[in-house]
Amino acid sequence: MVAASWHIAAKDLRLCLVRGGGLVQALLLGLLLLFVFSLSQQVGETMSAQGAAAIFWLSSAFCQVLVFNMLYSLEEVNASRLGLLLMPAPVQAVWLGKGLAGLVLLLLAQLIFLPASVVFLGQHIGAAWPQALLMLFLVDVGMAALGSLLGALSQGQAARESLLSIVLFPLLVPLLLAGIRVGSAAFAAAMPEGAASWMGIAAAFDALFCGAGIVLFSFIYAGDD
Amino acid sequence: MECLLALSHAGKCYGTRAIFKDVSCAVPAGSITLLAGANGAGKSTLMRVMAGLSRLTAGTVSHHVEAAALGYLGHATFVYPTLSALENLAFWAKLYGLNANEHSLLPLLRRVELERFARERSGTFSRGMAQRLNLARVLLLQPRLLLLDEPATGLDVRSAALLRAEIAAAKERGAGIVWISHDVAGDAPLADSIFLLQDKKLAYAGSAAAFMQGGAVW
Amino acid sequence: MASRYSLAFAVLGAVLMAACQWFIYVYAPVEAVMGLVQKIFYVHLPLSWWGLISFFVIFVYSLAYLKTRNPAHDRVCTAAAEVGVLLATLALVTGSLWARHSWGVWWTWDPRLTTTLIMWFVYAGYLVLRGMDLPASRKGVVCAVVGVAAFIDVPLVFLSARLWRSVHPAVFAAKGGGLDPAMLTTVLLCVASFGFIWAALLLTRIGQLAQQERLEALLRIDD
Numbered sequence: 001m002v003a004a005s006w007h008i009a010a011k012d013l014r015l016c017l018v019r020g021g022g023l024v025q026a027l028l029l030g031l032l033l034l035f036v037f038s039l040s041q042q043v044g045e046t047m048s049a050q051g052a053a054a055i056f057w058l059s060s061a062f063c064q065v066l067v068f069n070m071l072y073s074l075e076e077v078n079a080s081r082l083g084l085l086l087m088p089a090p091v092q093a094v095w096l097g098k099g100l101a102g103l104v105l106l107l108l109a110q111l112i113f114l115p116a117s118v119v120f121l122g123q124h125i126g127a128a129w130p131q132a133l134l135m136l137f138l139v140d141v142g143m144a145a146l147g148s149l150l151g152a153l154s155q156g157q158a159a160r161e162s163l164l165s166i167v168l169f170p171l172l173v174p175l176l177l178a179g180i181r182v183g184s185a186a187f188a189a190a191m192p193e194g195a196a197s198w199m200g201i202a203a204a205f206d207a208l209f210c211g212a213g214i215v216l217f218s219f220i221y222a223g224d225d
Numbered sequence: 226m227e228c229l230l231a232l233s234h235a236g237k238c239y240g241t242r243a244i245f246k247d248v249s250c251a252v253p254a255g256s257i258t259l260l261a262g263a264n265g266a267g268k269s270t271l272m273r274v275m276a277g278l279s280r281l282t283a284g285t286v287s288h289h290v291e292a293a294a295l296g297y298l299g300h301a302t303f304v305y306p307t308l309s310a311l312e313n314l315a316f317w318a319k320l321y322g323l324n325a326n327e328h329s330l331l332p333l334l335r336r337v338e339l340e341r342f343a344r345e346r347s348g349t350f351s352r353g354m355a356q357r358l359n360l361a362r363v364l365l366l367q368p369r370l371l372l373l374d375e376p377a378t379g380l381d382v383r384s385a386a387l388l389r390a391e392i393a394a395a396k397e398r399g400a401g402i403v404w405i406s407h408d409v410a411g412d413a414p415l416a417d418s419i420f421l422l423q424d425k426k427l428a429y430a431g432s433a434a435a436f437m438q439g440g441a442v443w
Numbered sequence: 444m445a446s447r448y449s450l451a452f453a454v455l456g457a458v459l460m461a462a463c464q465w466f467i468y469v470y471a472p473v474e475a476v477m478g479l480v481q482k483i484f485y486v487h488l489p490l491s492w493w494g495l496i497s498f499f500v501i502f503v504y505s506l507a508y509l510k511t512r513n514p515a516h517d518r519v520c521t522a523a524a525e526v527g528v529l530l531a532t533l534a535l536v537t538g539s540l541w542a543r544h545s546w547g548v549w550w551t552w553d554p555r556l557t558t559t560l561i562m563w564f565v566y567a568g569y570l571v572l573r574g575m576d577l578p579a580s581r582k583g584v585v586c587a588v589v590g591v592a593a594f595i596d597v598p599l600v601f602l603s604a605r606l607w608r609s610v611h612p613a614v615f616a617a618k619g620g621g622l623d624p625a626m627l628t629t630v631l632l633c634v635a636s637f638g639f640i641w642a643a644l645l646l647t648r649i650g651q652l653a654q655q656e657r658l659e660a661l662l663r664i665d666d
Contacts (some may be wrong), residue, residue, distance in 0.1 A: 003322070004320055007316065007319040007320055008320070011305075011308075011316050014308075015305065015307055019307035019308070074305065077304075077306060078301050078302045078303055078304045078306070079299075079301030079302075079303065080301075080305060082297070082301060082303065083317065083362075085277075085278055086278070086295065086297055087292070087320045088291065088292035088293035088321060089320070146592070149592065150589070150592070153572075153585045153588065153589065166571055167565075167568045167569070169564075170561050170564035170568065171596050173561050173596075173600050173603065173604075174596070174600055174602070174603035177604070177606075177607050178603060181607070198603075198606065201599060201602055201603050204599060205599055212591070212595060216509075216588045219584050219588055220584060220585060222280075222584070223273055223277075223279055239579070240579045240656075241656070241660035242660070280512075
């Protein structure tokens, strides 16, 4: 199963990064959001660390919706989905493969978003950055697990992006809150409650939705029309 | 004869609409079975059930071949347009845990007359070429059970002949083949038996020669 | 069958709710600080409880649907989502009125209120999904998966909302703690009366959905 997932992820990354440049759209949308929100500051004013972290995660969330739509639409063109369903591996391999590809793409996008939020929103990275980096990874894993599960639900649908974001965003709230709090600490804000409890919430979310992905994915990714 | 696939009292509904019910049949190795029926008779649905792509609402389907030995060739070409012909094949080969180097894949492309275009993006291919690439994907798997859902749609005469030759070769190799053809009368001479879906039931299951002598024309 | 039950529940609910009015306005004492506005509490609490129970019903029947693919289970989910979103909406409105009077703001970051709001968003999205033009079996499966994923998210939403609040001023003390016994009786009665109304609504809606499906099946042109 892991081998099949790996091949699927490698194929998807190749299609998105090398051919077609599918990530560009997601990147541009995220950057645009960061820039537009930078307009909420007066000249010479800097945004609060928490505000900046919120905008960073908002950009990431939108980017994630586009990424998973793109990943699942790859199989819609010539119904390759059926081909994946026929492969001699559990269908969860598709969930894992798409999740891995999505995680890599999201991390790549954040590699751009992070400096962009520092620049546009006038932040600087504080001493708490190592724990924030760990947190970033934990949150991204959860986003990828849930995104890979729900990304499959819009298969064969028009208006996928809006549908996916409506269902996905509210479910992501615990992760986003965790990301924002710890992220704002990295942008040098005080965090009296400490990062550990937030990491606990993010880790619990990851575990829960990895489990949900494994159990529920086979229902949602099927050949039945 | 060895049975590769058996359906027992199989039924399928979408909501309250029954597609077919009480279908029992078996697909033996080394044979070609034509699946016939009018438009909308549920042939494709039955074939998806056989492929394990669709759930039955009643009855059972039992496969006596492993998933890796099942080949399915339908209207959809399964082709990734931004990958080259070779890369497409290599991807499927890897998924099935097969050798994915050029040495083993190029001969397959030669068999379906696509060797010249091995490194072209398959998005530029015509429908017929894409379907031949799809055929190469199926040949790669060397399936023991081969399910064909109007595979010749959109193929020119030459490609259709190539397809038939491969179907015959697969039978020689001992594969069991179920074939939905848009030209039953034309393809019946190749077939051993015929399944006819009519009025949501399996109305006929038996030898192809006897069926054609009965004078039914599709 | 279902319609007989829903009628019985509706009658019971109506009688009980009428009785509740007496309990709310005559029997239960007027709260010292909040005054008359505190009476909202007797409506707000049952609304939010039965809203949450609706979502739990969706969770249970979604699992059942995934296991059995019985369309009847899917109809329960549809009905529960509609009723649940309705109750959650009313709970939010009454909660907001409470907040305005009690803390002078229409909205505050209270974990319970926030969780209700997030749930409202999730299940409103769920209803959008329900309204889409998908084949019935596919829609059932997709909605069931979302129904399960949404409910297991509830505890995390609540925990994270509570943790988040610790950075905001804690605006109110525990509500349930020092509840007057008369108030407690009243609120329990209210919960019960709303329960009957809830059941009546749910059963009526399930019945309607079943009829609708029957009609559509009869009207379909079959070849």
